[in-house]
Amino acid sequence: MQATVPSLQIFGRTTQDQGSFDAGRIREYKVIGMPQDRTQRKRVGPLFYWSWAKGDPHSVIALHPHQGFEIFSYVLAGTLIHRDTLGTHRPVEAGGLQLMQTGSGVSHEEVMGAEGTEFFQIWLEPHLRQAIAQPPTYADFTEADFLVQTEPGIRCKQVLGESSPVKLQVPATMVDVEIDPGAQLTYPLAANRAIAALMVKGNGTWSQQQLSQKAQRGDLVSAQNPTPEPGEMVYVSDGNGSRIVLVDVPLAVNYPLYPEF
Template identity: 25%
Template sequence: MSKLIHWSKKEQEEQVLFGGSFIENKPISFPSYFKKYAYSNLFYWAHLEAKESNIFPLHPHEGFEIMTFVLKGRVEHYDTINAKYIALKQGDMQIMQTGSGMQHSEKILKGSELFQLWFNPDFKLSLKNKAQYKDYSQADFVQDQKEGIKSIQYLGDESTNYHETQGISIKKQIFEKGKYFLALDKDTIYSIYILNASGTINEQEVIKDDFIKIEESQELKILAKEALELFIVSSPSKISYPLI
């Protein structure tokens, strides 16, 4: 039987950083002593808005595959691999395979908006690898428009962009006003963030910044009341390696 869980923005964890410079809402927050929020190989998901320019100071990562998607504005990234700041602009994506360890810093400019997602690529393997990362621009993504749907494929499916975590697909889709019926894989979990506008997903009313998790479903029914913009992550319902 199909399962759908819906979190409004108010139901997601909120974190205010650096005196209000950054505000995050987290569809998937870090685990606590009492509760684990991660599922599949998707460990963490944060949406950040920069009310003022500020900087995350140098800090370490290891093991995780960490992806940043710049939705608006500009982010400047520094790390111990290149030892210099490199800019990411609206529409860009960065993938860090943090492997055996690296440190990085992020300068996020006022008015910017971004996603950061962490995946578990199988720690017993990833921790043995040298850390690396790559930046991608809009020209690196497979783009398509048909039957009222504009798609931007970041990873998986038709995309050849390298990622360490197996079985995932990440895309943005914009649906023109209307009704849509799309086939799903019942062995895949679909994590959907509503970027803009309003409508229904499998008969569930959604608005901007809502988050939907769908599993054990073979169909996605969408009613777009206006141009509806969705950020969709697909990941396996069953993982063959230990998760943390």
């Protein structure tokens, strides 16, 4: 049953399932898990899956298929080399993003760069019945392609949303925010929307109305505003500064979501 009041939850590393590839040379935390995973936090609206992976130099996630979902990798460090059955062979550097709109089906593999690679892989769920009727596509973007806005103590990079060159079927927004020690981030949480925010660096305190919780590196912050009124999230960074990647999605969409599909 969907909540009717704002909620704020913190999911630490102990609640996140883990996985590996290439005989353990690539390791991941599944911060938002698939239905079969042991991760406590499952999907948030159409945000279906989120993993945080780190791989040794030249390690490989071997060729495997996808269909329907909009799947993107956001590179935190190093180089991620993408190869797929569309004929693509492309490196994406730190700060860049690669997007597969997998449509009727595509297979791909990912190779870690010479210095090793750290990245997120995130799955968004469009209307699957419509998506699988479309041909698959691939696109990638560099750090320089994204709008960065600054204000005192805050650097905010618009990865997904109206100001982003990344065009999706799912109405999602994503920001990558660096926050100076002691600075405050105020994020508007629109009516009937939810956020999932991953603590990439540092620790601090999140607040929503009367709710307040501390979070640290590796924690997933999950909050929703199921009311018709706009709200906001406030984060105050502790002494060493913070980096947060935040995804904002609708609580509900006007099409069936897996497994209802």
